[in-house]
Amino acid sequence: FFLFYVFCCAVSICAVVFVLLSEMYPTKVRGLAMSIAGFALWIGTYLIGQLTPWMLQNLTPAGTFFLFAVMCVPYMLIVWKLVPETTGKSLEEIERYWTRSE
Known part of the structure; x- marks a missing residue:
């Protein structure tokens, strides 16, 4: 059961999280930020x-x-409101978006 769960996670939300995070963090802190986010993701998965x-x-x-469906509603709203569209944008454009928002 656990291996099936890890497989399903790896091909769904976990993959999306790592792709999105690799695009969103500024280059100066990307390594550290992705390490912390990855650690938090795997703690949650565990x-x-x-x-x-x-x-x-x-x-x-x-x-x-x-209960899982109810927990997904706030997650969906946060993503919808706070996560920018990154399709077709360079890393520099995305970084400017975040520095302008502060």
Whole structure:
């Protein structure tokens, strides 16, 4: 089960997070920022992997996935409002966007 979960994560949100982060951080702090973000992502992935079996048993499968769906709503709103479109933009243009926003 855990290997299947890691595979699904790697081909979905985890891949998107790393691609997006590699474009968004300024070049001066990109390495450190991606290390911290990657660490936080894998801690979250580990916690979900550990808690899901317990949740499936105690909240039922429907309750577990309803909770996950509810947790996705704020994530979707944050991405929609705060994450800029980076298609067709150079790293310098994206960096200017973030420095102008501060």
